[in-house]
Amino acid sequence: MGKIKKYHQIQEYIKKRIQTQKYPPGSYLPSENEFCVQFGTTRTTVRKALDELLKEGFIEKEHGKGSKVLERGKYLGLLSVKGFSGSTDYKVKTKVTEEPKIVAWDPLIVFPLSEDEKSSQCVYFQRVRYIDDKPVVLENNWYALNALEPIKSNEFVEGSFFKTLSQEYLIEIMGAEQELRSVKASVDIAKKLGIAVGAPILHISIRFRTSRPNLNLYGDLYCNTTEYPIRNSYFL
Amino acid sequence: MGKIKKYHQIQEYIKKRIQTQKYPPGSYLPSENEFCVQFGTTRTTVRKALDELLKEGFIEKEHGKGSKVLERGKYLGLLSVKGFSGSTDYKVKTKVTEEPKIVAWDPLIVFPLSEDEKSSQCVYFQRVRYIDDKPVVLENNWYALNALEPIKSNEFVEGSFFKTLSQEYLIEIMGAEQELRSVKASVDIAKKLGIAVGAPILHISIRFRTSRPNLNLYGDLYCNTTEYPIRNSYFL
DNA sequence: CTACCCACATTGTACAGACAAGTTAAATAT
DNA sequence: ATATTTAACTTGTCTGTACAATGTGGGTAG
Numbered sequence: 284m285g286k287i288k289k290y291h292q293i294q295e296y297i298k299k300r301i302q303t304q305k306y307p308p309g310s311y312l313p314s315e316n317e318f319c320v321q322f323g324t325t326r327t328t329v330r331k332a333l334d335e336l337l338k339e340g341f342i343e344k345e346h347g348k349g350s351k352v353l354e355r356g357k358y359l360g361l362l363s364v365k366g367f368s369g370s371t372d373y374k375v376k377t378k379v380t381e382e383p384k385i386v387a388w389d390p391l392i393v394f395p396l397s398e399d400e401k402s403s404q405c406v407y408f409q410r411v412r413y414i415d416d417k418p419v420v421l422e423n424n425w426y427a428l429n430a431l432e433p434i435k436s437n438e439f440v441e442g443s444f445f446k447t448l449s450q451e452y453l454i455e456i457m458g459a460e461q462e463l464r465s466v467k468a469s470v471d472i473a474k475k476l477g478i479a480v481g482a483p484i485l486h487i488s489i490r491f492r493t494s495r496p497n498l499n500l501y502g503d504l505y506c507n508t509t510e511y512p513i514r515n516s517y518f519l
Numbered sequence: 520m521g522k523i524k525k526y527h528q529i530q531e532y533i534k535k536r537i538q539t540q541k542y543p544p545g546s547y548l549p550s551e552n553e554f555c556v557q558f559g560t561t562r563t564t565v566r567k568a569l570d571e572l573l574k575e576g577f578i579e580k581e582h583g584k585g586s587k588v589l590e591r592g593k594y595l596g597l598l599s600v601k602g603f604s605g606s607t608d609y610k611v612k613t614k615v616t617e618e619p620k621i622v623a624w625d626p627l628i629v630f631p632l633s634e635d636e637k638s639s640q641c642v643y644f645q646r647v648r649y650i651d652d653k654p655v656v657l658e659n660n661w662y663a664l665n666a667l668e669p670i671k672s673n674e675f676v677e678g679s680f681f682k683t684l685s686q687e688y689l690i691e692i693m694g695a696e697q698e699l700r701s702v703k704a705s706v707d708i709a710k711k712l713g714i715a716v717g718a719p720i721l722h723i724s725i726r727f728r729t730s731r732p733n734l735n736l737y738g739d740l741y742c743n744t745t746e747y748p749i750r751n752s753y754f755l
Numbered sequence: 756c757t758a759c760c761c762a763c764a765t766t767g768t769a770c771a772g773a774c775a776a777g778t779t780a781a782a783t784a785t
Numbered sequence: 786a787t788a789t790t791t792a793a794c795t796t797g798t799c800t801g802t803a804c805a806a807t808g809t810g811g812g813t814a815g
């Protein structure tokens with residue numbers, strides 16, 4: 284029985300307005316009391332909704348001031364290249380080296396696919412990340428065609444695939460699993476990253492779980508960590 | 520001004536009893552109403568305390584049943600070797616190769632030390648983790664002497680340094696930052712891990728932040744990921 | 756004996772109100 | 786004009802209550 288929870292309705296309403304930039308990052312939400320009037324409820328319920336958004340990382344609260352909309356994208360615990368998003372120091376560029384296209388699943392993927400996924404075809408695209416005009420990360424991406432249509436790279440919101448998912452499709456990252464290996468660069472990867480064959484490379488296999496049922500994003504990253512190590516931080 | 524928050528007192532009371540095994544893992548806490556009587560308060564306040572413990576990962580709640588004490592140690596987002604703690608598949612052993620001793624800070628540490636830490640001496644110990652009797656991880660550890668006394672390895676609770684901190688010193692991990700690099704094995708590391716010199720090795724520099732002010736734990740890990748990749752998962 | 760139902764304990768949601776504590780800007784005093 | 790006080794508004798804490806939803810075990814009807 285899909286029970287309607289009032290706090291959940293409020294939570295989803297606010298979340299949608301954040302995702303669609305009606306409440307842009309950095310701005311303050313209406314006060315708790317204003318939401319009470321708007322939804323005909325009490326602060327207890329509104330605060331419960333805001334607490335959930337807090338846990339999901341959409342907002343932060345400031346005592347005596349209000350609830351501020353956060354910049355989305357610092358996925359807690361997610362691996363990120365040192366300097367990424369702290370983009371003042373480095374110039375980060377992304378080039379799509381293989382446009383999204385429909386292919387068969389690649390056996391490279393180390394995570395077991397669901398039956399739904401196996402029965403579907405697969406959308407694949409490849410990107411290379413540059414820092415200071417030097418290639419640092421080679422990135423292969425896959426997802427099931429029956430869960431999400433192919434998206435042309437020139438339609439990416441601000442060039443970001445994840446931002447596109449959030450703002451255009453209202454899909455959020457719920458979690459991820461990763462496997463990390465240190466390997467020697469193959470000929471192909473060495474060429475694409477401009478390094479020596481056999482140089483030590485960090486290989487990351489990753490599966491993102493999303494808020495859309497049956498949609499997982501699979502990634503296969505090769506990182507040249509000699510100059511730009513991978514960073515990862517998280518807090519409880 | 521008495522900034523004592525009632526829910527925080529209850530939260531700390533329950534946390535201490537969990538850490539000292541008065542409420543052992545797997546057991547159920549007293550019901551919310553029992554805590555209400557015990558602390559002379561209402562369910563709203565007790566539930567706030569339990570919500571905090573939920574967020575900290577000490578308990579989980581089961582609708583209609585109660586609040587269950589969780590096994591501590593699956594630090595969200597923490598890197599762990601595949602198979603670690605899922606110890607049914609693999610035999611994991613830890614050998615302390617260098618007993619805790621007082622030394623000067625090692626320049627290997629990539630994180631900036633606080634003034635407090637720099638002015639203190641440093642406790643160092645080294646461990647090697649084995650899976651199926653094969654060495655997989657070489658681990659250097661440091662922390663400031665003025666923040667925590669040296670602990671002999673034979674006093675570790677169940678051989679675990681983190682369990683010792685939690686149960687004997689009531690110190691919890693609050694978060695961590697990591698830097699990951701893929702490097703070639705040096706002569707020393709190759710010997711200790713039983714691999715070829717120059718083999719690709721995952722180098723992890725990590726700083727744990729703890730609930731004790733001024734106490735950070737610094738780690739420097741070298742992982743042979745060819746057979747046992749590093750795993751990392753997290754969920755929102 | 757089995758299957759069902761019901762009472763009971765537990766957590767989940769929601770309402771209504773009170774006061775504390777932090778922030779800000781307008782009003783006031785110097 | 787500047788500094789201080791005040792008032793208004795915000796989020797934080799807490800009380801008290803009611804009912805809903807879920808899990809458990811015992812009693813009852815078959």
